Amino acid sequence: MALHYSNFEGIIIVMINDDDHFNTLRTIKKKPQSTQRDLANELGFSLGKLNYCLKALQHKGLVKINNFKKSKKKLNYIYVLTPKGLSAKTKLTLKFMEKKMREYDELKKEMEK
Numbered sequence: 001m002a003l004h005y006s007n008f009e010g011i012i013i014v015m016i017n018d019d020d021h022f023n024t025l026r027t028i029k030k031k032p033q034s035t036q037r038d039l040a041n042e043l044g045f046s047l048g049k050l051n052y053c054l055k056a057l058q059h060k061g062l063v064k065i066n067n068f069k070k071s072k073k074k075l076n077y078i079y080v081l082t083p084k085g086l087s088a089k090t091k092l093t094l095k096f097m098e099k100k101m102r103e104y105d106e107l108k109k110e111m112e113k
Contacts, residue, residue: 018092018095018096019096020043020045020049020053021053021056021057021062021088021092022089022092022093022095022096023043024039024043024050024053024054024057025057025062025063025081025085025088025089025092026089026093027039027042027043028063028079028080028081029081029086029089032078032079032080033078034079035077036050036051036054036077039079054079057085060084060088061082061084061085062081062082062084062085062088062089063079063080063081063082063085064079064080064081064082064085065077065078065079065080066078066080
């Protein structure tokens with residue numbers, strides 16, 4: 001599983017891997033006006049995991065979170081990839097493709113045996 005928990009002096013630390021960041025960046029690029037619930041459902045994340053991931057991406061300067069009023073009662077957010085976020089997405093895409101190519105090569109070797 002992509003979500004790892006560690007306990008350090010009574011503090012739970014959640015670690016999210018590059019695949020989660022890549023998938024989150026890719027989904028935000030496609031659907032910047034999605035709600036957190038929509039993003040979480042599309043990514044297969046809990047709301048807590050998505051929120052943690054968004055805050056980490058925002059902290060790294062990869063995502064900008066702007067709020068706007070959707071209606072008089074609700075506040076909504078729009079998620080925007082920053083230039084740094086677009087660059088990181090490109091690097092993560094290359095890393096993802098390299099990983100998939102290695103997996104393909106390994107499977108191909110197994111099938112040839």
